[in-house]
Amino acid sequence: MRKKVIVVGGGTGGLTAAMLLAHKGLQVTVFEKQNELGGRSGALRMGDYTFDLGCTMLMLKFVLDDIFELVGEKTDDHLVCKRLSPLYQLCFDDLSLNLFSDAEQTKAEFEKHFPGSGHGYELFMHKEKKRFQKLFVGLQQDYSSLSSLFSGTVMAALPYLSIGQSLYRVISRYFAEEPLKIAMTFQSQYLGMSPWDCPGAFAIIPFLEHYYGIYHVQGGINRIPAAMSRIIEKKGGEIHIGSAVRQILIKDKKAAGVVLDDGSVHHADAVIINADIAYSLSQLMTNEHRTRYTPHKLKNLRYSCSTFMMYLGLDKIWQTPAHHMFLFARDVKKNMADIFTHYQLPDDMSVYISNPCISDPSMAPPGKSALYILVPVPNTRAAIDWAQHKELFRDRVFDLLEQRPEFMGLRRHIQRETIITPHNWERDFNIFYGAPFSLAHSLDQMLCFRPRNRFEEIGNCFLVGGGTSPGSGLPTIYESARISTNGILRQYGLAPYPSNPPPH
Template identity: 30%
Template structure:
């Protein structure tokens, strides 16, 4: 009998055989978790409602030979992604994943047709910043980067590699001493940038990236300026063949270890007996038994649909969520040289456009939007001499303020006209619409239907103060044993590298809960193991944790 079988048998009464895990959803978190759990000794079955792996991190074909990334297109925080493959005993190179650097990172185009190019090249950035900020402007840029670097390192240590299993788990001296640097309810991404940049143009250029989290820079915690750090110091990369190559490769690793992926298999509900998850029932009525159920579907949706509705699941549905989008995928009959790999078009009414999305939950009358041309750095994304173009227009999530389903055709038409008009005007392009030979569109409605996203929110729960760390939904179900979560709305949060970090946390927790050894290649620290295996604390400690968090917030408020 293997050590794994002995350990599992000692805890659960199984004399032999591998423990069984069912993963609901083959998104990036589900694929990574499958690879990790098979490595850790589990017999894994992954059930996916769609006919492809990757979830939002997937690719599809528009017109023949035109490839589009459905969701993520910015390969950021490369160290976290590389860590996932290293833990699994392999590497990006070994798996044949080739990365290309997008230089410049992106071009920001303003309504007056002026533009700024963001780059990892310091000499280039010096010229760009001083063009607007004057001779002393570069000093402000370096100060901003220094602060963002501190936030990056602290977040890597205290957020991305720590599991907050209870509210009281925030009570750790190493975290509390740094809490003010990481979290402030009054210091936002925009206020931090305003300390270092004097022109409105530069403040906008260094704050719009909070949209990667589906948040307004006027609301996002100041620590999220770490996004600008990783862009300028590590660069923006792109995986040749499309972003879906990352989850597909993780799925292949899992299959090499024995995992079974079943596509076109929607799950109806999780079987719960005596307070424990015992498997799932598929929509076809098939019953599949397992010792562990790990849900990679949208957490808020899952709590209300896969599990019995509770007061907790109802409260989750009322929590603030990130934005949605109208996303256009255009197959072009020619190249559009005026468009870089990544081009940002910012609205003149910058704050008003964000308020429209995040406060009023509407479609801005003058939207900021993002254009990605994957064929600029990857020739396989479009036929020779042509381009595939993706336009992401952030809009409010599904709410009474948004149009009903019957209005969406009109809304999409109006939005398309606005976007094409602005691209043509700002970049001096003529007849762009005539060059579109095929179009695919995702709206908040289709995001919701295709991926079961609560309110059509493309990035899950918000990352506001009371939605991070111990306040964010946990990787373990709050009341059902042997039930776990991984994905954008679970700790630590949204985005491909962050969800990969979440897969490491969730699977470490599962192995710890089952007294199974952590694979040596994961190099999990004792602090990580301690937080992964932490049990529920007393009510007194929970109240104390909340009190400390509130005190920290008040101290920050007073100092700012």
């Protein structure tokens, strides 16, 4: 008889796993709480404006290509992906840097502003390529047992982990100038971490951006989950939106199905959890089933920061020097300390802006723009009353932006607007502490120290998404789905999917 698998959550991780399992002939059912698929990679629609809710950049596109190929599909038959150049513009008080996926161009930009710095950049690209190749295969591995830590892959990766060194420290070996250090460490914020706390091994993130590029998907990243959902249904999988899971059914310490909010009971041979892991552990299971992740332990794990999001439908085509722009606080270290140490709203903030319409007019009505603004802020562990601060903080973001020539008069052009605060992430999106980049990626919360793909507390239960291994980010989440799917396939005596090393 066909084995039945239920997937809790139709986000990136859940849909990828469902697609891989449906291709192998398993009976797959996805239950998604929202009326839109994709989770944090889904779409936010306001009239004829489309925004990516969270993810705006596709990195390591070859991982997505590989996943599509495994199920007999081609990415390019479903999605139009465009490699961006420049990657982004980085704005400091008195300096703007354009960074490219062409190393020679970036080196020339560094040299133009900081003569002599090109050598450090060459060294960075050379050394970090080696690190990336060693670590990437390690990230494809299943860490569901402690013994996995002693595999040949991990042993080979060990010297490249820069254990005990922060990302900022690793990058400081290549660059002397502060703006260049920021330019090559701010990527820790993709994980919701500070460069001063983020493990040095994550120097692979700036490397992979510079080497493999950043892609825009026409219509937005949300087209990826949309494509996956079509493939799942084509292969016989079922997807139910607007169907929140209330409880995971557990019998004899094994997952046996789910109960939905409407009270209906659905049985399965295995359950995959894609919903935020700390939320799922605290809300979808009772305490008797958890010995390792007790409520006390969950509260005391380390989590990412949160984000204050503004989505603006503008009445004109808004021109910016780049599709992606990062505006840095005058004192980035203090900004990070406000968010991660003092748990207070930063008075000197950093802002990320995505203006996709300059590359892809399809995201807004003709002659208009859909602008996405993200400000890193503390997660809801901080005692910040967002009902009280939301409007004030919004005004502060506009005050900051409108000081710059690129955003002068921005407020006057708003036709539609939505704001998401950390409280929204927590309450509306079921994300523990409103920390949308999940558990922090400190080394003691990674590999087998992160909630495992084959969940250690309950049998027949697997995790996918940013809260399990390898961690947050689209390519790593695709890998989490491959790892967990393989766990299920092996359990039923089916051939697992192969993993491929990165292209050179």
